[in-house]
Amino acid sequence: MIGGWEDIRAEVLRRISTQEWPAGVLIPTEEALAQEFGCARATVSRALRELAQAGVVERRRKAGTRVAVLPVRRATLEIPVIRQEVQARGQTHGFQLLRAERLAPPVPVASRLGLAAQDPLWYLETLHLADGQPFVFETRWLNPAILPAVMPDFTALSVNEWLVKNVSYASGDIAFSAAGATAREAEVLGVAAGAALFITERSTWRAEAAITFVRLAHAPGYRVQTVV
Amino acid sequence: MIGGWEDIRAEVLRRISTQEWPAGVLIPTEEALAQEFGCARATVSRALRELAQAGVVERRRKAGTRVAVLPVRRATLEIPVIRQEVQARGQTHGFQLLRAERLAPPVPVASRLGLAAQDPLWYLETLHLADGQPFVFETRWLNPAILPAVMPDFTALSVNEWLVKNVSYASGDIAFSAAGATAREAEVLGVAAGAALFITERSTWRAEAAITFVRLAHAPGYRVQTVV
DNA sequence: GAGTGGTCTAGACCACCTC
DNA sequence: AGGTGGTCTAGACCACTCT
Numbered sequence: 001m002i003g004g005w006e007d008i009r010a011e012v013l014r015r016i017s018t019q020e021w022p023a024g025v026l027i028p029t030e031e032a033l034a035q036e037f038g039c040a041r042a043t044v045s046r047a048l049r050e051l052a053q054a055g056v057v058e059r060r061r062k063a064g065t066r067v068a069v070l071p072v073r074r075a076t077l078e079i080p081v082i083r084q085e086v087q088a089r090g091q092t093h094g095f096q097l098l099r100a101e102r103l104a105p106p107v108p109v110a111s112r113l114g115l116a117a118q119d120p121l122w123y124l125e126t127l128h129l130a131d132g133q134p135f136v137f138e139t140r141w142l143n144p145a146i147l148p149a150v151m152p153d154f155t156a157l158s159v160n161e162w163l164v165k166n167v168s169y170a171s172g173d174i175a176f177s178a179a180g181a182t183a184r185e186a187e188v189l190g191v192a193a194g195a196a197l198f199i200t201e202r203s204t205w206r207a208e209a210a211i212t213f214v215r216l217a218h219a220p221g222y223r224v225q226t227v228v
Numbered sequence: 229m230i231g232g233w234e235d236i237r238a239e240v241l242r243r244i245s246t247q248e249w250p251a252g253v254l255i256p257t258e259e260a261l262a263q264e265f266g267c268a269r270a271t272v273s274r275a276l277r278e279l280a281q282a283g284v285v286e287r288r289r290k291a292g293t294r295v296a297v298l299p300v301r302r303a304t305l306e307i308p309v310i311r312q313e314v315q316a317r318g319q320t321h322g323f324q325l326l327r328a329e330r331l332a333p334p335v336p337v338a339s340r341l342g343l344a345a346q347d348p349l350w351y352l353e354t355l356h357l358a359d360g361q362p363f364v365f366e367t368r369w370l371n372p373a374i375l376p377a378v379m380p381d382f383t384a385l386s387v388n389e390w391l392v393k394n395v396s397y398a399s400g401d402i403a404f405s406a407a408g409a410t411a412r413e414a415e416v417l418g419v420a421a422g423a424a425l426f427i428t429e430r431s432t433w434r435a436e437a438a439i440t441f442v443r444l445a446h447a448p449g450y451r452v453q454t455v456v
Numbered sequence: 457g458a459g460t461g462g463t464c465t466a467g468a469c470c471a472c473c474t475c
Numbered sequence: 476a477g478g479t480g481g482t483c484t485a486g487a488c489c490a491c492t493c494t
Contacts, residue, residue, distance in 0.1 A: 004463065017397040017434070029479065040465045045480075055306075056397060062473040062479045071392065073307040075402055078283075079456070080300045164299065169245040169284060174303055175453040178406035178426040178446075196424035198406040206245065218406075225403040228307070232482065257460065268484045273461075289461045289491040 008037055008047035016056065016067050024069045027057070075226045079174065082128050082136060082160055082216075091130040097155045098188070099125040105141050105213075112203050113141070113210035122147070124159050127188055133219070134189045140214040146206075163204075163212065170211055172204035176224065185217045198222045236265055236275035244284065244295050252297045255285070303454045307402065310366075310388055310444075314358045322357040325383045326416070333369050333441075340431050341369070341438035350375070352387050355416055361447070362417045368442040374434075391432075391440065398439055400432035404452065413445045426450045 012033075015021045027033075030048065034041040048065055051057045055072045059065045086093040103123040110117040122142040128135045140159055152162050177199045186193040200216040240261075243249045255261075258276065262269040276293055279285045283302045287293045314321040331351040338345040350370040356363045368387055380390050408422040417425075428444040 013397060023393065031479090040467095041480095042466090042482095043464065045482090046463090049481090059480065060473070061471070061481075062475085062477085064479065070309055070312055071397065072309075072312070075305045075307055077303045077305055077454075078300050079303055081298050084298055084300070165251060169241060169299065171456060173453065173455045175451050176404055176426070177451045178424040178448075180424040194422065194424075196406040196408040196422075198404070220406075223403050223405045225401065226305075227401045228399060259460090268486095269461095270463095270485090271483060273463090274482090277462090287461065288493090290459055290493050291491095292460060 005043050005046040005050075008033070008039070008044055009050055011037075012047060012051060013056065021067050023067050023071075026064045026066055029064060073228055075228050077224065077226050081164055082138075083158070086128070086130045086135060089130065092132075093135075094129040094132065095158050096127045096129070097124065097159075098127055099123065100154060102144070109141050109213050113143070113205075113213050115143070115210055120144075124154065125188075126154075126158060126160070128158070135219055136222070137185055137188045137217045138214060139217075140212055142212045143210050145209070146211050167204075167206065167211055170204045170206040172202055172211075175201045177201070179217075181217070189217065189219050191220060195220060198224075233271050233274040233278075236261070236267070236272055237278055239265075240275060240279060241284065249295050251295050251299075254292045254294055257292060301456055303456050305452065305454050309392055310356050310364060311386070314356070314363060317358065319358040320360075321363075322360065323386050324355045324357070325352065325387075326355055327351065327353040328382060330372070337369050337441050341371070341433075341441050343371070343438055348372075352382065353416075354382075354386060354388070356386070363447055364450070365413055365416045365445045366442060367445075368440055370440045371438050373437070374439050395432075395434060395439055398432045398434040400430055400439075403429045405429070407445075409445070417445065417447050419448060423448060426452075 012027070021027050028036070030041045030044045033044045037044065048057060048059065052059045052065075053074070055074045056068055057065050058068050080088070083093040101123055102120040104118055105113075105115070105121050105123075107117050110119070115121070122144055124140045124142060126138040126140070128138060138160070142159070146167055154162065178196055179199050180194040181189065181191055181197050183193055185197065186195065189197075191197075197220065198218040200218070201214070203213045204211040240255070249255050256264070258269045258272045261272045265272065276285060276287065280287045280293075281302070283300045284296055285293050286296050308316070311321040329351055330348040332346055333341070333343070333349050333351075335345050338347070343349070350372055352368045352370060354366040354368070356366060366388070370387070374395055382390065405427045406424055407427050409417065409419055409425050411421055413425060414421040414423065419425075425448065426446040428446070429442070431441045432439040
């Protein structure tokens, strides 16, 4: 029995994965499928929209819906706040603010934030701990323009969470890479210099204004995982 | 002027980011918003559903819609086929099948695929090239049960693409991490042993049956990037 | 029990694109 | 020019869960 849009999505996916509808072919129109399944067109539309979002089919007006030839699968990653991430592992979170000073940013950072290199930004180094052990070393450049007149006390509340609560829902981009530990990272994380570290870099804007650029150097063993 | 569901999503996002609706508070019901915006409830519903998917609000029947307190942002990653990824960089893709043999998998691989360790699997090593330079070193364990009676010619079509075309739309999980190059990886990729490499690991199933486990060791400089 | 989101329907109009 | 997906409407019923 075919019921709601999830059943329709499953049925369409079945026909595709069994090659009943091979890669590249046009599948029936929404209206035709609605008749076949005995439901409204909107229901079929919802199912096909989800499949298009997942990269399984490609849709264009007038051209119809095709099974994707080279399926660019899309996976969803969850980006939690660090404290949440540590606590989700059943560990206690702590952090130390190691440095906080005004500095002119290096050129790559300034350009990535779209600021002139001579504008001094706040530079903050924070070490996050899981059960007292180094978990991630955070180096952050922060646009002073977005801070209130009185500097918040970042030794009590991590910069990370202050931003989440006060400058929330900005847009930005995230990049993941691997790099050998720099001397500073090795010292702070307690690993050998050159050890392979997982690096997360994130730039954040709100309405064209640069907010922050942060680099997270994760302690060895860190993984980002997701389901497709 | 407030028009379609995208405008409504933008307006709600604006009220949240300006703290007009601070974190944790209940926002008006779909019906109330529909009246305010002068549209049907379904239109508001669509906008709020998208915001919930992005992790900006949390919705529960009867409880209503709340601004997320700790916004677990969700980012979408695109997972292309390697050939596509190389070509998107404007480079030409090539590959070499370095090894192909039946082997009993190591325990971690067997357990991750839910197979007994003594069952021999196909073990394949492939080096992918971008403009002739090492791009990613792929080591793959493949369940022979999913292969046809005659072994496909993996020197002509990469295993990667054969799977995409013949065992498409399976489910699985992906993990990203960093690791120092093993002796074999260093040799094949032409880097120093211990160099920091970006690692992608992926397990794939179809309907409870394990298909493949693949480990991709990317040449230095590789990044995974996305927009939030 | 009652209020909220989740979904479905039948119909309509529109935007876009291929033919 | 016509067919297709994209969206909106007005209404309805249902599922969940808080009180």
